[in-house]
Amino acid sequence: MITIVLLTHAGLGEAFAAALRHIFGTLPPALVVLEVLPDQAPEAGRRRLWSLLENLGEDDGILILNDLYGATPANLIPAILPEGRVAAVSGLNLAMLLRALSRRGEGLAAARRGAMEGGMEGIVDILAHRDAQASPPD
DSSP: OEEEEEEEETTHHHHHHHHHHHHHSSOOSSEEEEEEOTTSOHHHHHHHHHHHHHTOOTTOEEEEEESSTTSHHHHTSOSSOOTTTEEEEESOOHHHHHHHHHHGGGOHHHHHHHHHHHHHHTOOOHHHHHHHHHSOOO
16 A cells, blocks of 8 residues: 655644545545644654654555655655655645545556646646636637
8 A cells, every 4th residue: 555644844734634534524544644843853753754664564655745845844755765665746735635645556656646747737827727718719
């Protein structure tokens, strides 16, 4: 099973989890929220992340979805990860999370690609899109 880890600043991971509960009626299985709290030493978050990595089953994988590249939560992700067993994508948004969840049954690479596609395709200039749809064809 591919576990999805929401590695975020305080409050964001739980907000995404609440949105998933709203959408699905329950929290999807194998979803872990790991938030970095303002008064918490980064090392505590790093230990929690390593604990998840150390407990990977033989056929399991972890997809880490992070809120902001370069910030403390992203910096907890080790530079060396078990190749083919762990992937990490930054720029977390709800479209990214939903796409990753829908593709994780296909494996880690598909879940990672789904996260990236969903994240990018979920960014839409609503008014420009609405205007383009309303314009009659030439």
